Amino acid sequence: MIPYQMPSLGADMESGFLREWKVKPGDTVKRGDIIAEVETQKGIIDIEVFDDGIIGELLIKVDDKVPVGTLMTHILTKDEAAAGIKPEKLTVQQAATAVSPPPVQRHIKASPLARKIAEEKGIDLASVKGTGPDGAITREDVERTTQKTVPAERSVSENVRMAVAAAMSKSNREIPHYYLDTTVDMTKSLTWMAEANKKLPLQERLLPVVLILKAAALACREVPDLNAWWENGPVKKDHVNIGFVVSLRSGGLMVPSINDADQKSLAQLMVALNDVIPRARAMKLKSSELVQTTLTVTSLGEGAVESVYGVIYPPQVAILGFGGIHEAPWAENGMLDVRKVMTITLAADHRATDGQTGNRFLLAINKNLQQPEKL
Amino acid sequence: MTEDQIKSVVFRLLKTVAPDTDPTQLKPGDNIRQSLSIDSFDYLQFIVGLDKELGIQTPEEDYGKIGTLKELVEYVSSRRPLAK
Amino acid sequence: MTRLTYREALKQGLREALQSSDKVFLLGEDVGRYGGSFAVSKGLLQEFGPDRIMDVPLSESGFTGAGIGAALGGMRPIVEIMTVNFSLLAMDQIVNNAATLLHMSGGQLNVPLVIRMSCGIGRQLAAQHSHSWEPLFAHIPGLKVVSAGTHEDARKMIMAALLDPNPVILFEYTAMMNLEADMEDPLPAVDLSKAKLRKSGKDLSLITYGSGVYKCLHAAGELAKEGMEVEVLDLRSLRPIDTEAIVASVRKTHRALMVDDAWQSVSISSEVSARIMENCFYELDAPVQRLNGLEVPMPYPKHLEDAAIVQPSQIVNKVRQMLG
Numbered sequence: 041m042i043p044y045q046m047p048s049l050g051a052d053m054e055s056g057f058l059r060e061w062k063v064k065p066g067d068t069v070k071r072g073d074i075i076a077e078v079e080t081q082k083g084i085i086d087i088e089v090f091d092d093g094i095i096g097e098l099l100i101k102v103d104d105k106v107p108v109g110t111l112m113t114h115i116l117t118k119d120e121a122a123a124g125i126k127p128e129k130l131t132v133q134q135a136a137t138a139v140s141p142p143p144v145q146r147h148i149k150a151s152p153l154a155r156k157i158a159e160e161k162g163i164d165l166a167s168v169k170g171t172g173p174d175g176a177i178t179r180e181d182v183e184r185t186t187q188k189t190v191p192a193e194r195s196v197s198e199n200v201r202m203a204v205a206a207a208m209s210k211s212n213r214e215i216p217h218y219y220l221d222t223t224v225d226m227t228k229s230l231t232w233m234a235e236a237n238k239k240l241p242l243q244e245r246l247l248p249v250v251l252i253l254k255a256a257a258l259a260c261r262e263v264p265d266l267n268a269w270w271e272n273g274p275v276k277k278d279h280v281n282i283g284f285v286v287s288l289r290s291g292g293l294m295v296p297s298i299n300d301a302d303q304k305s306l307a308q309l310m311v312a313l314n315d316v317i318p319r320a321r322a323m324k325l326k327s328s329e330l331v332q333t334t335l336t337v338t339s340l341g342e343g344a345v346e347s348v349y350g351v352i353y354p355p356q357v358a359i360l361g362f363g364g365i366h367e368a369p370w371a372e373n374g375m376l377d378v379r380k381v382m383t384i385t386l387a388a389d390h391r392a393t394d395g396q397t398g399n400r401f402l403l404a405i406n407k408n409l410q411q412p413e414k415l
Numbered sequence: 416m417t418e419d420q421i422k423s424v425v426f427r428l429l430k431t432v433a434p435d436t437d438p439t440q441l442k443p444g445d446n447i448r449q450s451l452s453i454d455s456f457d458y459l460q461f462i463v464g465l466d467k468e469l470g471i472q473t474p475e476e477d478y479g480k481i482g483t484l485k486e487l488v489e490y491v492s493s494r495r496p497l498a499k
Numbered sequence: 500m501t502r503l504t505y506r507e508a509l510k511q512g513l514r515e516a517l518q519s520s521d522k523v524f525l526l527g528e529d530v531g532r533y534g535g536s537f538a539v540s541k542g543l544l545q546e547f548g549p550d551r552i553m554d555v556p557l558s559e560s561g562f563t564g565a566g567i568g569a570a571l572g573g574m575r576p577i578v579e580i581m582t583v584n585f586s587l588l589a590m591d592q593i594v595n596n597a598a599t600l601l602h603m604s605g606g607q608l609n610v611p612l613v614i615r616m617s618c619g620i621g622r623q624l625a626a627q628h629s630h631s632w633e634p635l636f637a638h639i640p641g642l643k644v645v646s647a648g649t650h651e652d653a654r655k656m657i658m659a660a661l662l663d664p665n666p667v668i669l670f671e672y673t674a675m676m677n678l679e680a681d682m683e684d685p686l687p688a689v690d691l692s693k694a695k696l697r698k699s700g701k702d703l704s705l706i707t708y709g710s711g712v713y714k715c716l717h718a719a720g721e722l723a724k725e726g727m728e729v730e731v732l733d734l735r736s737l738r739p740i741d742t743e744a745i746v747a748s749v750r751k752t753h754r755a756l757m758v759d760d761a762w763q764s765v766s767i768s769s770e771v772s773a774r775i776m777e778n779c780f781y782e783l784d785a786p787v788q789r790l791n792g793l794e795v796p797m798p799y800p801k802h803l804e805d806a807a808i809v810q811p812s813q814i815v816n817k818v819r820q821m822l823g
Contacts (some may be wrong), residue, residue, distance in 0.1 A: 057547040149563075151753075151783055151784040151785055151786075152780050152781045152782070152783045153753050153781060153782055153783055154784060156781045171823055172784070172785060172823050173785060173786070173820060173821065173823060176785070178784050178785065178823070179753060179784045180784075238684075
């Protein structure tokens, strides 16, 4: 019997709302199957199971707020399911109490009950005026605030904005960034791509972004230090899962991960993008596309400004920025020419790596882009 | 196919890739991608859509010829005779 | 429904106990011919005879020990220690014998003994005769400690205590002897292990026992006129304490005020406060508060004696503060 707990869908996630169970007790599931929809600040996310087996009793009701780590159900083996093993209710309570104490907010005088309610309803106690003894905030004060704020519940796009705000603030607060940039000649890559596209049906045409993604993914293999997480120390990752920044037309952004991007062909990458970008825009991503990212890439595309310096998404240790491809004078072998060029920037965590690592990484990407046929 | 018919298909396709915009407000000389902030990915979806709806295969080297609404309508009518 | 004094309720309880079995007998100072120093046992000697109502020499240690011996021998003695103030002289018998024999004998020897004592202030009895020492006894494993804060409990607790196979300390209240109240007849038996909700309310829990119960009910009545619905929980059992009832009440009202006349430091109210913190901290909407007797030797003058114990007006004021 394997416990299935509310996964953390990002370093900043504390809880999510269960919106739909996609399974019922007794259903057979395989690793990777989607079992529920959870609404987080990043929209509705399909959550997957990590084990094969049979779904046990569903311990959480739809629309409940579920703190990360709360037991949601069990994955049973065939024998266990046949034997009719029912997970004990007790474990639910244990899981709930294990996470229930709200974080202490210092310097604000509020009763434990007021804190608990504020935490549940997502109210910042700093914005509540206390009327209790010594001006302490009481339950009544919080509830008065709730009544005022409830009608103005945040829209999904506002939630996305707040999630981006929280993650970026944390990053800037905690991560000492260092920055490198280089401009590369894109002529070879673009020429090669144009030739390749002539032979491809319209639907399979490549975009420059897949070349960029592949070049970055291969560079991750060559310089693994940047394909890592900071978890009380640098931890290199075995898989190369490239997070691709998709800006939402309503503002905010989503960063779905193209998992094992280094193993995928350009055509496969294009298929992956065709699949994931519309879902990112609709905020319908799977948990495995959000929580395993090892390096983020932001690409401005054609017609955009020349360079973009990213803010690292924790716990990753680097973010690559690809500027707009544009024509520029290019000096080579003592000759001046006009070429299509692109500026690549790297923002990296100085706790995890130093400038020399970043230098090798950018050089590796440039080398890969000069050999498009090998991508 | 009349100019209006072409426009109506184009507007519908643009609306699909950029649902929050109003393509009918485009002036003939406006650059479509810049005006509606359509990225390369969405633009490719638009080109695929043109093919599906009108049977027009736009090679990559022609992208430069269809920047504005006016250019696009002309490009489509040249590839697809007005009268059926 | 009959109207009777607390004293009369105690006597009825004693009579019921004595009638229930020949093994039950009462022993204590002046319980027989004098009729009890508070006249609780007046007339019982004539009714039950000298073998059942036994006057004893002035030796708390001696007659408490005799009671323990009788209990070990299969009798059901009720020992009356005139007041809690004299119980210190019997403390070795109570703590080292009554409370421990079951343990020391490896579970072979029960001590089915009931010790009654009158507790708290009387009428200007001064520092040596006005003690509220429920906490001293509630500290000791091996004892059950109960407190009769109402007429109903004064009437029914003796019988329930006698049915317990282990030693039970029963506190009665000197200051309440003449207090009259209406009582249902017949009364249901009491469960000594459970606290009792004397009044239900949603705004605040007054948690009390003994002499605090009627004071809290009085205060709750006053507060109701101001629209505050205050709950009164009578602990009744001070060992063991009914944590479940306390938590249930605090979960409902989110505010708790403990009221009792004992000195505050290391008291029942300290213990209840700790249990609230341990079990329902996140239910609290205000800091737990306590009202206790002042930590001084009890003064003799009436106005100072009044000032040294909890008064209903203090409870009313404290609740008003806590409810903002």
